[in-house]
Amino acid sequence: xxxxxxxxxxxxxxxxxxxxxxxxxxxxxxxxxxxxxxxxxxxxxxxxxxxxxxxxxxxxxxxxxxxxxxxxxxxxxxxxxxxxxxxxxxxxxxxxxxxxxxxxxxxxxxxxxxxxxxxxxxxxxxxxxxxxxxxxxxxxxxxxxxxxxxxxxxxxxxxxxxxxxxxxxxxxxxxxxxxxxxxxxxxxxxxxxxxxxxxxxxxxxxxxxxxxxxxxxxxxxxxxxxxxxxxxxxxxxxxxxxxxxxxxxxxxxxxxxxxxx
Numbered sequence: 589x590x591x592x593x594x595x596x597x598x599x600x601x602x603x604x605x606x607x608x609x610x611x612x613x614x615x616x617x618x619x620x621x622x623x624x625x626x627x628x629x630x631x632x633x634x635x636x637x638x639x640x641x642x643x644x645x646x647x648x649x650x651x652x653x654x655x656x657x658x659x660x661x662x663x664x665x666x667x668x669x670x671x672x673x674x675x676x677x678x679x680x681x682x683x684x685x686x687x688x689x690x691x692x693x694x695x696x697x698x699x700x701x702x703x704x705x706x707x708x709x710x711x712x713x714x715x716x717x718x719x720x721x722x723x724x725x726x727x728x729x730x731x732x733x734x735x736x737x738x739x740x741x742x743x744x745x746x747x748x749x750x751x752x753x754x755x756x757x758x759x760x761x762x763x764x765x766x767x768x769x770x771x772x773x774x775x776x777x778x779x780x781x782x783x784x785x786x787x788x789x790x791x792x793x794x795x796x797x798x799x800x801x802x803x804x805x806x807x808x809x810x811x812x813x814x815x816x817x818x819x820x821x822x823x824x825x826x827x828x829x830x831x832x833x834x835x836x837x838x839x840x841x842x843x844x845x846x847x848x849x
Contacts, residue, residue: 642671643730646707649738650726652714656746662691662713665737667728669702675730677702680710684724688739689713716743752803756831757842759805768810770795770827772842774803778831782808784846785826792820800834812848822848 646666655661669675678699682688692711693700702708716722726737753759753773760771772782780801784793793815795808812820829842 642669643675643702643728643733643735644668644670645728645735645737649740650712652739652741654742654744655714655716657716657719657743658746660713660715661741662711664709664711666707666709667702667735668707670705672704674704675702675733676700677708677728677730679727679729681727681729682712682724682739683727684722684739687715687717687722687741688724688726689715690726712739714739714741716741719743719745753805756829756840758827758829758844761827761844761846763846766812768812768846769807770810771805771807772829773805774801774831775840776831776833776836777802778833778840780806781830781832783828784810785828787824787826792825820848824848 644667646668650663650665652661652663667677676699680690680693680695680698682690689712690710691713692709710726710728712726714722720743722739722741722743724739726739728735728737753775756773756775756778758770758772760769762769762771770782772780774780777800780797782795782797783791784795785791793810793813795810814820824845824847827844827846830839831842832839
């Protein structure tokens with residue numbers, strides 16, 4: 589092919605190359621625009637709708653059981669979509685995130701679709717830092733709907749931890765009317781036998797303990813009835829405790845007298 593023909597061929601290719609470059613530039617610009625728009629939408633908070641829709645929590649309020657301060661308690665709560673169409677959940681918002689925390693779904697999972705006629709479960713946790721009552725709300729924000737759940741919790745003081753008993757014995761007998769409480773302490777890990785005898789030494793009531801007990805304090809209740817459920821006669825009885833340490837091959841005995849009036 590002559591130089592003149594080569595030049596003519598190159599001139600014929602030029603419009604086609606120019607068109608391809610132009611199309612590539614327009615496509616790259618479109619991708620850039622879509623990316624920026626998506627990022628802008630993700631960063632822009634969605635407005636909270638004021639109207640209630642067909643979505644609802646399985647109950648209107650959630651009350652956590654009283655919890656010791658500093659201890660977290662978690663529960664699941666169902667969010668129902670009773671319509672025949674899927675709904676887009678855009679935000680979950682706790683109005684007191686310090687004490688009422690959304691642990692699932694994670695914020696990174698939103699937005700997500702709640703299927704038609706399905707229940708979606710949300711995991712919430714409550715943690716009190718003071719001995720008082722807490723109240724707040726959880727907002728589930730959809731396109732055009734905001735579903736609200738009232739949250740309640742109460743912080744209580746941690747239970748007092750009793751020290752390990754220094755000896756094995758019956759430590760307390762108390763009663764109110766015809767209801768009694770017998771308390772005993774165990775210094776070591778033992779098998780326990782606790783009975784009530786009359787003044788002739790006959791066992792009238794057994795308080796069974798099936799397994800080996802660890803060191804600590806234990807309580808049993810007594811309703812002034814015998815093993816066969818018969819009301820015991822008025823008089824004096826002996827409460828006896830026998831604790832057997834199977835490893836040391838020793839036993840400890842303790843007793844107290846009580847009077848049924």
